[in-house]
Amino acid sequence: MKKLLALVCFFILSMASAQEISMQKGKFFRNGVQISSWETKQLLITNPEAYKYFKTAKNKEAWGGFLIGAGSGLVIGDIVKGAVSDSDYPSGFTYVGAGFIVAAIPILSGRTKKIEKAVDLYNKGLQTTTDTSVFEMNILANSNGYGLQIIF
Template identity: 45%
Template sequence: MKQLFLIVAIFGFSISFAQKLEYTDGKIFQDGEQLSSFETKNLMKTDLKALHLFKKAKTKESLGGFLLGLGIGGTVADLAMGLTSDVKYPTALTYAGVGLMAISIPILSGRKKMVQESVDIYNAGLQEQKKTLGDNFELNIVNNSNGVGLRINF
């Protein structure tokens, strides 16, 4: 049982160091591997401010993309109706589509900056990666309902 605990502890220690995130070309990478939005949200759960900012940016992206698509779709549909029938073109649908496209521009702007800021906040919250026993370790005596013990942080 002690050997199993030791193996699990060593394995847990080896993967416990968080890796920094990189935001390039609209994608988030960790150790050169691209992360999905779901994986990024799971990583950012430890830093609530970064997670909130990331979710806010993704909400802006979804809402702005929906409005842009709705505007383009309405304009194209009205154009198709105007070309295939005797209806006078442009109608109110075209103007509504152009309006939706115009509204989506300020909504979509600033989302990349928000994602970059959330990644920067997350990376700033990470502890320094180079941990050695020589200068960065703590030895504490702890007491809880199970008894007294030693806790080593390194």
């Protein structure tokens, strides 16, 4: 029974073998085919440490984009207000908007390195061992639920 279970698991795992993710110019590729950020996230969920870095990078991207958008909106809105009315142009909105844009720069600065680190950790986790005599089966529990880990 144990050999049959190991054989079935071997065939299932060989059919659903994981493939490495590569990153070129900010886009994700698997087997030379571009995949979306959502698909990349779904692949990285299997490696908690890699997923943590990916999630941190995406949060930085979201907050940085929000600050740049809000800052640009405030500056452009103040420019339009100054052009169509008799009020002084550089008002507080311009300074707050410029502050938002400047604050976004350090937030966005480390996101690419975090994504690259997440992809590297995921790819390192896919590398198999060359020792074929090892067979180990464990029951695991984590934040995603319960599972069976088979190492061979």
